[in-house]
Amino acid sequence: MGASDKLRGLAVILNMINIADSIHSAAFPLLFSVVWIAAIEEVIQAWYMDDSDEDQRLPHHREPKEFVSLDQLAELGVLSWRLDADNYENDEELKKIREERGYSYMDFCEVCPEKLPNYEEKIKNFFEEHLHTDEEIRYCVAGSGYFDVRDHNERWIRVWVKKGAMIVLPAGIYHRFTLDSDNYIKAMRLFVGDPVWTPYNRPHDHLPARKEYIENFLQKESGGKAVDAAA
Ligand SMILES: CSCCC(=O)/C(O)=C/O
Ligand SMILES: [Fe+2]
Ligand code: NI
Secondary structure (H helix, E strand, O other), rough: OOHHHOOOOOHHHHHHHHHHOOOOHHHHHHHHHHHHHHHHOOEEEEEEEOOOOOOOOOOOOOOOOOOOOOOHHHHHHOOOEEEOOOOOOOOOHHHHHHHOOOOEEEEEEEEEOOOOHHHHHHHEEEHHOOOOOOEEEEEEEEEEEEEEEOOOOOOOOEEEEOEEEEEEEEEOEEEEEEOOOOOOOOEEEEOOOOOOOOOEEEEOOOHHHHHHHHHHOOOOEEEEOOOOOOO
């Protein structure tokens, strides 16, 4: 988080303490969580996509817009954080996440014609629906882009990551990536041990990673009703 973010966060919190003073104290934890959700949603937003074949770099909102919360993403195994992208070299929060989750490997992937070899081919491949046998961990340190993931009912959810957003796509989730119309992202790539970037284009349902993903996330109770991923 940058200095201006911190100051703004502090001002909002002080304002809330004033408000909280004048109302029942039980409301305070609720107000506090609203501030945090607003802050992370400045850099990560998700929504259901429309069915149009238009330019993949457009937002593809449905009409009316249908947003998806970060909690709904977490139910699909998609984790997210907001970090200080201006300070990734000395960020204690990033260090803690890396230690706790065993992310020993780190490099950067810059998606633009000048920096990415075989740019056109890579752009095409990133947008093919695929899965990996390990987590896909990306921390957007500059620019922005869309990670699309399938929900319990095979609908596409578009996850917009901007500077400061870190996401983890679980092993076995079908997904794809595209730049947005700003045409640039620089992402930190993290991995447990030696990296394996192999994409398995859909269908690859026989892979153990896919079966485990279905068992862990798609066949669980969700929103009060059991969902059968194979249906
Ligand atoms: C922004 S990193 C490029 C996308 C990528 O590495 C990947 O595997 C997409 O699924
Ligand atoms: Fe991928
Ligand atoms: Ni295969």
